[in-house]
Amino acid sequence: MRSRWKLRLPILACGNPIHPLVARIAGISMRNASKLRFLASPTALVFGAALVPVLVAAGWALVALSHHPDNESDQLAARSLSRAAPAVEEALTREGEELERLGVMIVRNPQFFAVLNLPRSDRAQADFKNALENVLRDFQRDADTPIFEVTDETGALLARALEPATGTTDVSGAPFVRTALAGRTGQGYIVEKGRVYRVAAVPVTAGGPIIGVLCLGRLVGNETAELLKSAIGCDVAFTVSDEIQATTLTPSPLRKILAQRSSERSLAGSRSRKPKNGVPPPDSFDVIGIAGARFVAVRQPLQGQSIGGELAYLLIRPVTSVSSPVAAIRDELLYAGSAGFLLALLGGASVAIVTYRRRRRAEDAHRAEVHRLTEVNRVRTGFIASASEEVLEPANAIRTVIELIEEGALGELSGPQVEGFISMRSGAERLIRAGNDLANLSLLDRNELALSFGPADVAGLVEDAAVVVVPIASERKQSVMISVEPQLVHPRVDPGHLSKAILNLALNAARFSPDGGRIEMGARRMDLGIRIYISDTGTELPDGVQGTIPELHDSGRTGLGLAVALGIVEAHGGSVHVLSQPDSGNIITIELPYPNRDVAPLQAEEPLRLAS
Known part of the structure; x- marks a missing residue:
């Protein structure tokens, strides 16, 4: 089956006291619910906002206890050195650009260009080489x-x-020379005799073709290191193949240790590792302690094309650490406490403001939605009432005229005319039923349906509905089965309206069942009330009306009749359930609970079959 029965009966009030254990359980559940509501209240949120910074401060103190302050100072110094490293590269890049501009001016000089533009056959002669060297010395x-x-x-x-x-370095295969031969200026480094030179290569052209390359460079030495130190505020050392060649450090134990570690390739930056978020990894900087002083050194490879050796530079800075871990923890706790107190005030105020604004928005939205829904319901109810009047007035007039004609007001009717008027009367009756359904639906929407409750035999109401349905079903060769219990009296029903609900459901079943189908109607007692059921072999109801029916204003099988039936049953305190079975039809059940726990005695079931 696609769905299962959902037998939801209302919880009936009872004057008898319940079991003490059940009462205790109910009390606990209510107290738990109130506690949960308190946790979600603005007061609890403000209290939580004030408590969180205190917990953060405690955690902060634990972190400070687990890490020595010197380690934090080392990290801070290494981070500042890593941020200063781009300044070194930028300074050397500017030096290369200045050399490029100087080289462009030289290659455009007629004296330089004339010597280099001599025929190639003259280049092998000694006079050509002497003349070219003399010109180069003048320009140099x-x-x-x-x-x-x-x-x-x-x-x-x-x-x-x-x-x-x-110690001459051959530049013929240098990357920056190849760049110049391609028509662009290039920059790089040359290592000669253990010294580092910043070099720029400029192409020499003669009316378009490249006839040579001019390479000029300046020393990257102690003077360059001093200029960088004054710019970035830390000591600088340049290394060639892990040997210090130029530095701002004076001869000292620190310089000796750095030179030893660099030559042994034991400096942390000797491996290629990238810093993450500007913070060097734990093994990308060195800490050197000498005579009570601490220094942090960061090694960075020198960016750019180079020949003659591996180039790098070191940035060194002293570390000013807290002498006492207790003093550092005290400072951290004071800072965390102040920040926590301020955060608690701001958090409490923010939560209060946000909660107030959210509640105001929710209340305004709720009022607007209630007003909108009220207006929509008013318009819909008014339309249904107007539509019922518009349908009933002409339908009643049509039925009256048909009855007069059938009684011979216009003379004797022939056989075909009688059949035609019978069909017309059936259509008028359907219109009248639809108008009455609209009127009842409008009254139900406004809670104005007048009900007169009293004892009634539900079995008789089901049989009366079957009597009406049988002639309609017989026209389509449908069989109608009825099975009711005798003396099935309910102490509180409105016979007229409940009969209307049962009839609507039965007519709905006959209407949507195929020719030759089967309709079963019945009523029986259940533990706390009476159950009425109507089954058919018609088309399957939509998914939205499976089980307990929440809304019946959709199209298709769920029309006016089913909507009115649901409203009448709910006015009696009952419920309507639907079970749809593929290829087997539908079962609609009405459950009417008794107003108290008094259950009528069970009677034997007496099946009754009406002729189709």
Whole structure:
């Protein structure tokens, strides 16, 4: 089955006292519910907002106890050095750009260009090399660059302004030279005789084709380190293949330890690791303690193309740590307590304001929704009442005229005319039933349906409804089965309206059952009331009306008749349930509880079959 019976009976009031255990359980449940409501109240929220900072302060103190202050100071110093590292790269980049501008000015000089533009056949002669070196020396003195050399269009070295005795680095395969041969200026580093030079390569062109490359560079030494120290506020050291070549540190135990660790490649930054969120990993900086002083060193690889060795730089800064862990914890607790108190005030005020505004918005929205729904219900109820009048007035007139004609007011009728008027009367009766349903539905919506309660035989009401349904069902060759218990008296029902509800459900079953189908009607006692059921073999009801019916204003099988029936049954304190079975039809059940626990004696069931 697609659904199961949902037998929901109202909880009936009873004057008898319940069991003490049940009373205690109910009291506990009520107290628990009140506690839950208190936890969700604004007072509890404000109290929680004030308590959270206190707990945070306690946790903060525990963290401070578990970590030595020196370690926090080391992290802070390493973080500041990592933020200063980009300034070193920016300064060296500006130096390279200045060399590029200087090289562009030189290659455009006619004297320099004329010598380099001589025929290639002359380049092998000694006079050409001497003349080119003399020109390069003149320009080198003006440019004040220790590195000043020229290559041909293939990158092979032609001449240098200053030829060192030993340790010359071949730049023909340098990445920045290849960049210049491609028509763009390039920057990089050259290591010669253990020294680092910042180099710029500028292409030399002759009317379009590249005829050579000019390389000029300046020393990255102690002077550069001092300028960087004054700019970023920490000591700087440049290393070549893990050997310190230039630094701002004076000869001292600190410089000796750094030089030793660098040569041993034991500095933390010797491995390539990226800092996360600007904070170096625990093994990306070194802490060096000397004679009671502490220093933090961060190693960074020098960015850019280079030849001749691995380049890096060190940033060193002393650490000013708290001498006493107790003093550090005291400061942290005072700060956390102040912050917690302020946060408690702000949190309490924020919660109070937000709660007040939320409650006001909810109340305004509720009032607006109630007003809207009231207006919609008023318009709908008025429309239903007007529609019922518009349907009943012409339908009654039509029925009256048909009755007069059938009585011979216009003369004797032929056989076909009689059949036609019978069909017309059936249609008029249907319109009248629809108008009455609309009127009843309007009264039910306004809670104005006049009910006259009293004892009534429910079995007789079911039989009366069956008598009305049988002729209608016989027209479509449908069989009607009825099974009721005798003397099935309910002490509090309105016979007229309850009969209308049962008839509506029975007519609905006959209407939607196929030709040759079967309709079963019955009534019997249950533990706390009377159950009326009507089953059919018609189309399956929609999913929205399975089980207990919440709303019956949808289209399809759930029309006016079912809506009016539901309203009448609910006015009696009962309920309507639906069970739909694929390929088997539907079962609609009306459950009418007794007004008290007095149950009528069970009687034997007497089945009755009406002819179809």
